[in-house]
Amino acid sequence: GAVVSQHPSWVICKSGTSVKIECRSLDFQATTMFWYRQFPKQSLMLMATSNEGSKATYEQGVEKDKFLINHASLTLSTLTVTSAHPEDSSFYICSARGPFGDTQYFGPGTRLTVL
């Protein structure tokens, strides 16, 4: 089956620094990638949708200047949390969808802790 990886799996950073999270589709070309955020005991919340080679579409309430998304290739999307603050601490999950069908394959997630 399709495999999606994320790196790093967990990261701890100081307040004010920027953190980059990578999402890769390992065995298929992902024309669309999605970024989700999940707070403890809550379900996934879609942050943004990115299509390869174009700007990401952000959900309402998500600051595009704070959460920079780059989908430069068909196998890689990155999420950069700029000037991170403790309230940005969360579990970030990406998913990838190929050019056919609507199946999203989820990555294992990245735990971000901002001190």
Added chain:
Amino acid sequence: KNQVEQSPQSLIILEGKNCTLQCNYTVSPFSNLRWYKQDTGRGPVSLTIMTFSENTKSNGRYTATLDADTKQSSLHITASQLSDSASYICVVSANNAGNMLTFGGGTRLMVKP
């Protein structure tokens, strides 16, 4: 507004027992419904996917049902194991541009020895 409601929010059962999780949805137009298992600190893993015409689908000890008329689905776990302890998320896909997903809040299942 598209919504997916799951019940119960949490459930504790003894190892070996069966349980059933519920999912009600108001997503339109409906494309498919999936059940995911999410272990703590991990991404969701797909258990079953059901389209409009499917009533039942099994994956090992997991059996999902779908009633498209009442817009309800259930996930039945048979002979539970300790490793079944996880969150189970019902996700409904809309048959529209983008095929956006609507997530349920999940049911946190704990299986005790």
